[in-house]
Structures are given as C-alpha cells and as structure tokens.
Amino acid sequence: MQSNIEQMRPIERWLGRLCDISASIGGTVLVSMAGMTVASVIGRTFFANPILGDVELVQLGSAVVVASFLPYTQYRRANIIVDFFTTGLSARKQEWLDGLGSLLYTLMLALICWRVAVGCIDIRATGEASMLMNFPLWIAYLLMLPGLALAVVIGLYQTLCQLRGEAGVAA
Amino acid sequence: MNTFSIGLSMFGGMLVLMALRAPIAVSMFVPGALGYLALSGWLPLLSHLKGAVYGRVSVYDLSVIPLFMLMGALAVQGGLARALFDFANALLGRFRGGMAMAGVLACAAFGSISGSTVATTATIAQVAYPQMRRIDYSGRLATAALASGGTMGVLLPPSVTLMVYAILTEQNITKMFLAAYVPALLAAIGYMLAIMVTVRIHPEQAPAAKPASLREVVSYGKQVWHIALIFGMVFGGIYGGFFTATEGAAIGALLTFLITLVTRQMSRAKLISAVRTTAQTSGMIFLIFLGADMINAALALSQLPAQLADMVGHLQLSPLLVMAGLMLFYVILGCVMDEMSMILLTVPTLFPVIMGLDFFGLGMADKSLWFGILILTVCEIGMIFPPVGLNVYIMNGLARDVPMSETYKGVIPFLITDVIRLGLLIAFPGLALWLVHLLT
Amino acid sequence: ADPVVTLKLHFHLPISSLANTLFITPWCEKIAKESNERMKCQIYPSMQLGGTPAQLYEQVRDGVADVVWALPGYTAGRFPMVEAFELPFMMQSPEATSRALWDYVDQFARAEFKDVKPLAFHVHGDGVFHTTSKQVRTSADLKGMKLRAPTRLTNKFIAMLGATPVSMPVPQVGDALAKGVIDGAVVPYEVVPSVKIQELVKYHSETDPAEPAFYTSTFIFAMNKAKYDSLPADLKKVIDHNSGVELSGQIGKAFLQADAEGKKLTTHNTTYVIPKAELDNWKKVAEPLKASWVSEMNGKGYNGQQLLNGAKALIAKHSAAIK
Ligand code: NA
Ligand code: NA
Numbered sequence: 001m002q003s004n005i006e007q008m009r010p011i012e013r014w015l016g017r018l019c020d021i022s023a024s025i026g027g028t029v030l031v032s033m034a035g036m037t038v039a040s041v042i043g044r045t046f047f048a049n050p051i052l053g054d055v056e057l058v059q060l061g062s063a064v065v066v067a068s069f070l071p072y073t074q075y076r077r078a079n080i081i082v083d084f085f086t087t088g089l090s091a092r093k094q095e096w097l098d099g100l101g102s103l104l105y106t107l108m109l110a111l112i113c114w115r116v117a118v119g120c121i122d123i124r125a126t127g128e129a130s131m132l133m134n135f136p137l138w139i140a141y142l143l144m145l146p147g148l149a150l151a152v153v154i155g156l157y158q159t160l161c162q163l164r165g166e167a168g169v170a171a
Numbered sequence: 172m173n174t175f176s177i178g179l180s181m182f183g184g185m186l187v188l189m190a191l192r193a194p195i196a197v198s199m200f201v202p203g204a205l206g207y208l209a210l211s212g213w214l215p216l217l218s219h220l221k222g223a224v225y226g227r228v229s230v231y232d233l234s235v236i237p238l239f240m241l242m243g244a245l246a247v248q249g250g251l252a253r254a255l256f257d258f259a260n261a262l263l264g265r266f267r268g269g270m271a272m273a274g275v276l277a278c279a280a281f282g283s284i285s286g287s288t289v290a291t292t293a294t295i296a297q298v299a300y301p302q303m304r305r306i307d308y309s310g311r312l313a314t315a316a317l318a319s320g321g322t323m324g325v326l327l328p329p330s331v332t333l334m335v336y337a338i339l340t341e342q343n344i345t346k347m348f349l350a351a352y353v354p355a356l357l358a359a360i361g362y363m364l365a366i367m368v369t370v371r372i373h374p375e376q377a378p379a380a381k382p383a384s385l386r387e388v389v390s391y392g393k394q395v396w397h398i399a400l401i402f403g404m405v406f407g408g409i410y411g412g413f414f415t416a417t418e419g420a421a422i423g424a425l426l427t428f429l430i431t432l433v434t435r436q437m438s439r440a441k442l443i444s445a446v447r448t449t450a451q452t453s454g455m456i457f458l459i460f461l462g463a464d465m466i467n468a469a470l471a472l473s474q475l476p477a478q479l480a481d482m483v484g485h486l487q488l489s490p491l492l493v494m495a496g497l498m499l500f501y502v503i504l505g506c507v508m509d510e511m512s513m514i515l516l517t518v519p520t521l522f523p524v525i526m527g528l529d530f531f532g533l534g535m536a537d538k539s540l541w542f543g544i545l546i547l548t549v550c551e552i553g554m555i556f557p558p559v560g561l562n563v564y565i566m567n568g569l570a571r572d573v574p575m576s577e578t579y580k581g582v583i584p585f586l587i588t589d590v591i592r593l594g595l596l597i598a599f600p601g602l603a604l605w606l607v608h609l610l611t
Numbered sequence: 612a613d614p615v616v617t618l619k620l621h622f623h624l625p626i627s628s629l630a631n632t633l634f635i636t637p638w639c640e641k642i643a644k645e646s647n648e649r650m651k652c653q654i655y656p657s658m659q660l661g662g663t664p665a666q667l668y669e670q671v672r673d674g675v676a677d678v679v680w681a682l683p684g685y686t687a688g689r690f691p692m693v694e695a696f697e698l699p700f701m702m703q704s705p706e707a708t709s710r711a712l713w714d715y716v717d718q719f720a721r722a723e724f725k726d727v728k729p730l731a732f733h734v735h736g737d738g739v740f741h742t743t744s745k746q747v748r749t750s751a752d753l754k755g756m757k758l759r760a761p762t763r764l765t766n767k768f769i770a771m772l773g774a775t776p777v778s779m780p781v782p783q784v785g786d787a788l789a790k791g792v793i794d795g796a797v798v799p800y801e802v803v804p805s806v807k808i809q810e811l812v813k814y815h816s817e818t819d820p821a822e823p824a825f826y827t828s829t830f831i832f833a834m835n836k837a838k839y840d841s842l843p844a845d846l847k848k849v850i851d852h853n854s855g856v857e858l859s860g861q862i863g864k865a866f867l868q869a870d871a872e873g874k875k876l877t878t879h880n881t882t883y884v885i886p887k888a889e890l891d892n893w894k895k896v897a898e899p900l901k902a903s904w905v906s907e908m909n910g911k912g913y914n915g916q917q918l919l920n921g922a923k924a925l926i927a928k929h930s931a932a933i934k
Contacts, residue, residue, distance in 0.1 A: 003447055013566055020447070024446060027446035027449065030237050030238065031425075033421065034238060034241070034421035034424045037418050037422075039419065040418075042383065042424065044775065048755040048775075052770060058234050059229040059231050062224055062228060062234040062237070066237070066453065066454070068450075069237070069449075069451075069453050069454035069457070070454045070455060070457070072451055073451050073453075073455050073458065073592070076432075076451050078451045078454070078571070079196060079197075079458055080194065080564045080567060080568035081189075081192045081193065082190065082192065082558075082564075084191070084558065084576050084577055084579075086191070096194045098192055101188075101191070101192050101194055101197060104193055104201055105194055106199045108196075108200045108201065111204070111220065111408065112220060112461070115220035115221045116221070118217075119224075119225065122221065126686075127524075127689060128688050128689045131687045131763050131766055132763075134688065135347055146226075149425035212674075215673070215674050218670070218674060218675050219670075220671070222663050247797050338785060339627060339788065340627075340807060341627050341804070344807050409790075412791020413791070414792075415792045468659075468663065472660065481773070515659060516659060519625070554627055608819060
C-alpha cells in the first residue's frame, strides 16, 4: 500500500494486512447487502414477491460493515483533524499532539468495544431477534467486535509511535 | 457545577480538543462522554453506549452512505466517473465554473431526497471531487462548492427535515413545502452567483472555458450513455418513489460494477482499491456520527437549549434581536450537529419563544412557516460556518490534498450569499409566504 | 426541605403527539401536584437522549432514563408472552383490554418485566389502514401493497393477507409515505397527527367497530427499579397511586379519545369501513397464525394455549365489566 513497504516493521505490515482484511470483509458484506436488496427490488417489481425482511438484513449488515471499516480508516489516519491552529508548531510537537489524539481515539474505541461486547451478552440473554426473519440480534453485535477491537489495537500502536516520535503506520 | 455550565464546558472542551489536532469525532465524543458522566453518572453512561452504538450504525437510511461510496468508487476505478465528467464538461465547460455549478445542483437534487446534508456531500463528492480536480479546479473552489451545495437540499421538497419541522410545530406539510420553494431557488441563485464571482475574481480557481463542438459532445456521449443511464435511473427511481435511497444505491453499485466488468475496465486491484476507498470514507463519516451522538445526548441531558430558550424568553428583548441571537446559536450548534439533530433538540423549546414574539404582525400560521424556513436556513449555515462546521470537515476529509483553511476560504462567498438570503428572508417574510397564500 | 426528584422521561413520539398531550404530560402534572412539586418529570420526546425506539426498554432497565413509554413489540422475541395481545382480532375496547393486559402480565408474564417497575400496560385503539393510492376494501386490495406494520405478528398477518410488510417505528412513517417507500401504514388514528398521516395519504379503511380490532400493539409505561427504590416513602406512594390497573385503563381510555381526535383530521380523505363479512375471511386467515404462535410458545417452554386462553378470558372479563 505504501511505497516504502520494505522499510516497514513487520508489525506494521501485519497490522496493515489485518486492516485490509477487515475492510475486505466489510466490503463483502456490503456487496452482499446490495445484491440482496436488488434481488428484493426485482422480486417486488416483477413478481410481487420481495424478500421479506430485506430492510432488517440491511440494518444488521450495516452495523457489521461500519465496524469492519473503522480500523482501516484509522490505519490510513483518515479520521479528520483540524490542522488550522497548529500549523506553526514544529513537526515533532505536532506529532506529539497527534499521539494524544490517537490516545483519546484508542480510549473512545476501547470504551465502545467494551460496551458493544457487554451489549452482545446482554441482548443474547434477552433473546431479541429481527422482526421478520427472526435473526438473533446478538450475532450482529458479535460481528462488530473484531473490527472494533482491531481499531483499538491500531489506535494504541499509533499512539505509541507518535508519542515516541517514530514515523507511525501508514504515515 | 450546574447543568448549564456543564453544557457549556462540553462545547468548550470540544473546541479545545479540535484545535489541538484530536480527530473531530474524538473531540466530540470525549467531552460528550465526560458531560454525560457528570450529568447522569457512570452506570447510565455505560448503559447508553451499550445500545447507542449499534443503534447508530444499523440505521437503514444511513446505509446509503457506504453503498453510494462503493458506487462512486467503482465508477472512479472503472473510469466511468471520468468519462461521465468529460461528457458533462463538454456540455458545461463553455462556462468557467460550469462544473462547480453542476456539482452544486446535483447536491441540491440529491440532498432533498437523502435527508442528510452530510450524506449528500459525501456521496456527490466521491464522484465529482476527483474529476473537478483533474480538470484543474482548485481544491478551494471544488471543496467549497460541494460542501456548500450539500446544504441546499434541506430546503428543497420533499426534504425530510422540512417534514420533521412541520410535524414538531403542527404545520401543514404541503404549506411548509410551498414556503420552501422560493427560498430554495434563492439559495440556488446565490450559490451560482458565488461561483461566478469567485471565478471572475480568481480565474485560476476554475479551468478556462472550453466550448466543445457538438461532435465532441456526441462522441463523449456515446462513451457514457450507460453510466448516465444508471445515474439517471438511480436518482430518478429514488425521486419518483420507485425505490428507497438504499435500494437505489444498491442498484447503482451493482450496475456500475457490471458495466465495468463488461467494458473490461475492472480488475482485482481496482476492485480492492474501490473497497478501500469505501472503507476509509465510510469509517470516517460514521465515527463522526458516533462522536456527534455522544455529545448530542449529553447536550439534551444538560437542557442547554431549553435553558437558553428560557433565558431569551425572560430577557424581553426586541424580536429582531432575539432572532439574531438565535441565528448565532444555530451557527454554534452547527459545529457538532447535523440539521436533523438541531431541529429535534431545539425546535420544541425555541418554537414557543418565537411564537410569543411579534414579527411584522404576522399571524401564527404564517409565523411558524416563516420561522421554519429561517431556522432551516440557519442550521445549514451552521454546518459550513467557520471555524468548525460539520459538513466542511466531512468534505475536507474526502479531499485529503486540501488544507481545511483552503476549504473555509472557498466557502466564504457561499456564506455571504447565505447571509444575504437570510437577511432578505428576515426582512421580507413574503418571500417564503406568497406562494403559500397564492396556492392555498 | 427534601430535594426535588426529577424523573427523566424518554419516548419516541414528538412532544406534540396526542400520546404526550393526553397521557404523558397529564401524568407528570398529576405526580407533581400530588407530591407538592417534590417530584417532577423532565420530558425528552423524539428520542432526544439517543438510541432507537426499540431500545427504550433497555434504557429504563439500565437507568439511562428514569421512566419510558415503550412498545414491547418493537423488540421481537424479547417479550413473547405479551405477544398474545398482539395477535389479530383480540381487542375490542382499548380501556378494557389495557386493564386485561395489566392483569395478564400480573398473572402470567411478570418474569418478562422483572427488571423494571411497571407503571402501566396498555394497548392502543383499533388499527386502521391508511393508504396513499388505493382504498383497502378486501384482502385482494392488499396484494402487492407495501405496508408499514409495527410488530412481529402484525407483520406476519399482513403478509398472510397478501401485502408486503415493512417494519419501522412510527416516527419514520411520514418520511416513508412521502417518498413512496411504503403505500400505506397500519396504525390507529391516534398516531395520525404525530406523523401527519392525514396529509400524506388519501384513504383510511377502518374495520367494523362492532368487531374486534384486526390488530393492536402493547405498550409499557415503566420506571427504573433503582430509581423507584431510592424514593422516600411518601413519593413512592405517589407513584403507587399513579400506576397499576387503574392507570392502565385510563391510558386505554385516553387512547380511544386520541383516536377520535386523530380521526377528526382525516375528514377530507375517503374513509371506508371494512364490513364483518370480509373480516370473517380475515379471521380464517388469522387462525393458522394463532396456532403457530401457540406452538411457538410451546416450543419455548410455555403453555401457549393457556396463555392465549388467559388473555382472551381477561379481555372478556374486563370488557363485560366496562359495559
Ligand atoms: Na458551525
Ligand atoms: Na483535507
């Protein structure tokens, strides 16, 4: 993905691969969602026979898609920042601030990941399912967890690199 | 600390974090979570997060974002977006700034049906932005036109936001829509003027006018008829109510993929690249949603909007001064909220305050319609107003080669027309109301 | 003096909804008055505190809100026992059925709501078809129609009648109607003003008022348990005095009144009453649904038939008492 891929540390390459895989999984789910939706529209339009529960499948799928996409975004440092007020600072100071930003990101995602995990257990116990297909909701929660957890790992790694002043992943 | 100062501290903390380069989503989330903690305690905060995250990422209407992102990325990778824009440019390139105008109008059309300024800008920009850059639009004008354009749809029926306002204030939806047409038209005229003036003063912001011969137009047209058909079908189908935005996006994404396969312009590497772009931008947008949700819930809890409304009600100020204060308030809220959150959070409390004031002797029904148009206009201004406007971040996040300050500089002419339009609407309520009176 | 207790009251409909003006706000005013202003509500309408309408129950259980007004049916599979009341053709009078629902939960389904302090259970009035392009007269008219339905069983029933159900919470209905995403919605008249249905559709089809409603939804009005336990004895008493079977019946009655208010707004549209003869056909369609619900419940380890009979008996008992 980068031109200097040979110079990357093994762990960076490894994390990059994981983010890629996570994004690809999200992409696959997204394409399946699109396919299912189109099948439902065709069924509804031409055969008066849509897929009952297409909407809820999109809802469940969206959750998995978004969670799987989050680590890749952070890996590419594509979560937007306002650089306007800090352009005068030295590169080192900017990187240090970015390290603090990454630390807060890590804490945010860790909190979210933890709570979604708890929510997963909780909702499994209560037995909530989707309206028409009776699809257990806790599975959607569960499938969000790998993406969220990976985002935490990426955030943590970037925090360490940035605070130490080393060129981080996917700079 | 009372709830009011907690509410204000959250805002302050957010601005400080943003200024210190924390990601925008994080800058909203952290003070929001701390504020929630202070207002409600640990257990409610932890419980809130348990469900709220899934609640936000599993919204059917928002699934259009990754789907349209994918459609756009496939069109870009397969060379279709380029071909489409070459065609559009052959048609519109005879005017300097023509493509920027087309981008703004595309945003307006899509915005009125998507119901979200943020989703609109992200969707249209995905396709339009790289192409505008390729034909030598400056990053400043390209990002500004698309960020501003995204705000236009909210006034254009059948905008969901208009409907929500009508429901909250018990107005007739048809009348609400009628009241919005002229202001929406004014917005379009204003933005077209902003582009014309920008390219007149700074010709380097847009490529020189390049009139194309009919033969060129036709030859480009032959290359793009299929993708033009897809775009037409998708947007027409959504607009005509044949399918939902999500269904349209799904159809568009799959058809675009099929065309790139048939025309042999898709490869494994390009497909992977399209998925990566989709992942990167969708992840960025949804993380902001999660951050905004956190601070919005905390702001609701702090009752800041209600308390401000209360203060305003007690101050016995002149109506126009109250109005000016309100406008400022929305510009500030636009830092963290999309228009729907602003409306849901503020209208129930502010509406009675406004209804209690006299403006030009307007009757109750007229006053509510007029105020609705004003409040939606200002919500949208808030979303692009410096130093922080939600829609500007989103646009700038898609344009990674452009510094935020450039986008803001570009937005200024658009904002000027917004402010002039707002002034006109305040001074002449008839602009919003005459069509209502004419047709009902 | 003791500090004032503020109850965070969260629900999904707008502040202007009839549910709020006829039931929630009056309840708040009543507890404020009876507690000498020592207990009051802070109302958060339109899901202002975040989350989705389906998450309201979780929110009150976990203390995100102190009091919520929620629909058990929005979370399929979560409250299987109260579903008995959402089967087709169960309800005749919302007041009597709401009382019956309170008793039913008390007798059979307490376990389902053990994590909260229920203040009331109730149902809404008769479900009505509100459609944009075609009047519903017979089930043939439903063929191919995309209809919004609220709960798992109503979704199934509508599908069995030939329509395409789309499930969504009430607040999304207006948008979906305006954009043509759905051709109609089944909701009681009471919801009409809160989503402006009267301006978005042309036709309303009621069912014969002498017949049981073709569907209703159950609601719970509940308080966080810890919040209730933390109240001083006299405030607990105020809550106790404003909860239970009486409150449930009052809310049911308020919803009947709300239906009348909502219906007034639809006079410029065309209204049709689906006669008993047609409804008898529908009842036949509904029989397998009831049977499958019973066996589903048996599969979950309940006695499905006993629950269904229990619900019917309680509804009959309270209906007789009200007449
Ligand atoms: Na702003
Ligand atoms: Na940028």
